[in-house]
Amino acid sequence: xxxxxxxxxxxxxxxxxxxxxxxxxxxxAGLSKRVVDDLELGRRSNYAxxxxxxxxxxxxxxxxxxxxxxxxxxxxxxxxxxxxxxMDAWVRLPEEARAMLVEIAERAARxxxxxxx
Numbered sequence: 001x002x003x004x005x006x007x008x009x010x011x012x013x014x015x016x017x018x019x020x021x022x023x024x025x026x027x028x029a030g031l032s033k034r035v036v037d038d039l040e041l042g043r044r045s046n047y048a049x050x051x052x053x054x055x056x057x058x059x060x061x062x063x064x065x066x067x068x069x070x071x072x073x074x075x076x077x078x079x080x081x082x083x084x085x086x087m088d089a090w091v092r093l094p095e096e097a098r099a100m101l102v103e104i105a106e107r108a109a110r111x112x113x114x115x116x117x
Contacts (some may be wrong), residue, residue, distance in 0.1 A: 003070035005042030010069055012040040014059050018081045028088050029058035060084050 015036075019025040026036040031054055038044050039055065052066040060081040069075060090098065 001042060001045060004045045006072075007066055007069045008040045008042040010075065011036075011055060011059070014075075014081065015040070018059075018085055025058065028085065029054045031055070043072065058084060077090075 003011045009056060015022065015025045019028065022036045022040065026033045029036070030090040031051060039047065039051075047066075053063060055061075056063055056065050056078075058081070060083070061076050062078040065076050081087075085100075093101070
């Protein structure tokens with residue numbers, strides 16, 4: 001169980017940087033809050049491959065990372081978790097909000113800094 005506790009701690013740390021709550025992370029990952037609770041608290045070790053894949057996708061980890069961490073390995077990233085969150089929200093945004101976000105991103109990239117800093 002030590003490996004699953006290690007994974008739970010790592011998921012909790014990463015989730016805490018990008019989502020305010022386990023419930024929000026669970027929604028983003030397409031999982032139940034109970035599954036996320038169990039995983040983060042190291043309560044069990046019998047997760048479906050699809051569950052681990054959903055965790056990896058939501059956190060931007062490469063496939064197989066959960067089991068790698070359980071076995072003592074390191075996280076490997078596939079995409080930025082912030083991008084995953086943005087893509088999740090993007091589909092629910094009206095066109096005006098999408099246009100505004102694109103404009104902000106292009107301006108920040110062009111200027112090399114965030115406005116107001």
